[in-house]
Amino acid sequence: MLDVAAQVVPARAQMATTLGFHIILACLGIALPTFVLLAEFIGLRRQNGTALLLARRWSQAMGVLIAVGAVTGTVLSFEMGLLWPGLMRRYGSVLGFPFAVEGLFFFLEAIFAGVYLWGWHRLAGWAHWWSGVPIAVSGIFGAMSVIAVNSWMNQPGGFTESDGRITSVNAWQVFFNRAASYEMPHMILAAYMVAGFLIAGIYATGILRGRRDRYHYAGFAIGFVPAAILTPFQILVGDTAARSIASDQPVKFAAMEYVARTSRQVPEWIGGVYVNGNIYAGIRIPYLDSLLVGFGPGTRVIGWDSVPPTDRPPVVWLIHLAFDVMVGIGSLLLLWGLWAAYEWWRRRRLPPRRLFWWAGAVSGLAAIVAMECGWIVTEVGRQPWVVYQILPTADAATTNGGVLTSLTLVIVLYAVLGVITIAILRMLSRRWRRGEAEAPVPYGPFPAPPDRASTSPRDADAGKAGR
């Protein structure tokens, strides 16, 4: 008989790896369709060949990303049972409902992606655009459903249990639990920021390399403008979320802010590593934490001493630093967006300074890092519980051995998958830049029957737009 607890750490590591990888693709799956549709909308509305070309190319990249996202998402569905059978056995009937709703939207997304991605040639302009709208809409609702599950794990409710059996479930209360109101907007905005800043980052890199043409500026703007507009809203939502966590999950909040003892006039720590009761290399701002939580220095903030040591999350410094990195990146992105807004307001142009474009080049990666840090805060911060104060993670993990093996294989497989995905996206971009037509495909299938493809008027337009 294997030690059950021995499987918990590798199981958590594997879930973190696969979720951390998939969440990037999920963000793109949720938000990228909107950006593609925006570009196509501009292209169709203003007869703008550049925007139309951008939309077409992005949708080709989206095809790859949605496919990889679909399979890595399936991995997570399997892992719910393969890694966490204890969770599913007890609460599958409760948290299954939002997943079923998610499946519904996943269907719509996949079906209309099939129409939109492969319908560029033979569907008329606006008909094609409308075929993409359900992808964007179901992306948002699908995200809401999945986040409903995660927020339910943070604030479980909507069910009754007796003798370890679920006796009734209120699907509505499960879906719209206490934490859903702040987790849902926070993550959906994050998805839009990740996608927008990633697009902006790609074209900012091109501009830095001297490709200062209409195509690159248009690509940058279509990604940057919506993401920068959403950034202040995201910070507001995040602030509300942190305050709600201070009351809903005080121990998680204590770890985020290094509140060891319940007290008033609590200082805010920026950075710093917590080791054995001492905080090294942190900046201490007196009273600020109390001010942020309750708008007054006298506000009482609950520390992690309110629960026994076994009920506290491990590695508080990881939670705290992840939180600080997320907030820091969010603030920098806000400043960067304000810089552009100011320059546009005064001079009707984007800042010409190289620093602005360097910031642009890293903004996509920064947004991803911030989003991953947010997940570290919410997931590590909930430990040792998988369902907050109801089910310990150790009781949920699989009793099978060999999780370390699957973890190793998953890391290798995902590394390869990630490298190939990025390589293919780069290859696509190089091919587009050379403006070259597709090389003859000797092995694989032929792209399309030539008789219809070469006579379609839409394609002739795209050919012109492609210079």
Next chain:
Amino acid sequence: MAYDAVGAILLAGVTLYAVLGGADFGGGLWDLLAGTTAQGRAPRALIDESITPVWEGNHVWLVFDLVIFWTAFPHAFASVMVGLALPLWLALAGIVLRGSGFAFRKELTRLSTQRAAGATFAFSSLVTPFFMGTVVGAIADGAVPADATQASLAAWTSPTALLAGFLFVAACGYLAAVYLVGEATSRGDRGMRVYFARRAQAAAIVAGALSLAALLELRNSNQLVFDRLTGRALPLVVVAGVCGLAVFALLALGRPRGIRVIAALGVAAVVWGWGIAQYPVLLPGTSVTLSNAGAPESTMVAVIVVFIIALLLVGPSSALLYTLQGRHLLGAGEHAALPAAVPAGYRGQPGAGSGRPHSPPRRLPGPAIRSAAFGVVMLAAVIRRLRRR
């Protein structure tokens, strides 16, 4: 009552995954067996074009089935996931490699990388149905305990489970070949129609033989399920057999009209036969039934509501997708539009519909029949070994 309805919903989801998603895996099988680069060009092109816009939508049925399974029957779900962890992990690896290999191959341009991605796609298309088959075989066999705490190797390496694994691969190949016959017919591509008709017939023989073998083996391993399959589920078993024979005959006569529906009906009859044989037990050999697998009635109501909404939204949407696909309105990506993308001589390929006399299919039925015969002999040997045990 609500429990039975959800059981039927789950079985309907499994059926749809089998007849839609299964065919996509089968496409990988024929891609794998399509031969060298030059030989396999036309069939690979047809397979790729018919799978591309629909495979993701078809794949969602798997996710849907998993979700319904864990929501409505969490105890059974957890036991299956723990007890059969290894084949499930392997099936999952196949899913990841199949989908990514397929998507990557489209965007790659160099022959060597295309072949690597294509081989990944094709090979993993065998892996997933095989291991899914062993999982279903192990469940039907009664090898999953009600409260599994450890993975069991014996559970899914029993003769029944392995036969089910091979049966799944053959059934996927059968469905794919039949659908591709229909696809080739609708494109007026006679060469490909004949090519896949031969393969559909070969796969039908293998799948039929494997079904009979699995049925006979079940008599040893799980008498109850066998009795019911030949008892109350007998009509469905007969329907499955008749459908298989009808497809075989229609292919032999060269009249492919309607064979896609008949083939799907045959596979659906097998799935429902299995379901009805087990009913109301979820895990044969245990006392876990539809109604005591851990979910309250209110969950069932929620699942039924979601399913009805799903039908209303997904039904018309997928009808739209399949209609557009059927009318060949969904083509490849951006590059396809450029006339330069079409290599010289493409019009002469069978895929373009002109069917030159030198098209490969004329040579190919030989190897297909040979491989089918080889498969049948191998199978007979395996079955004899198993019977002797």
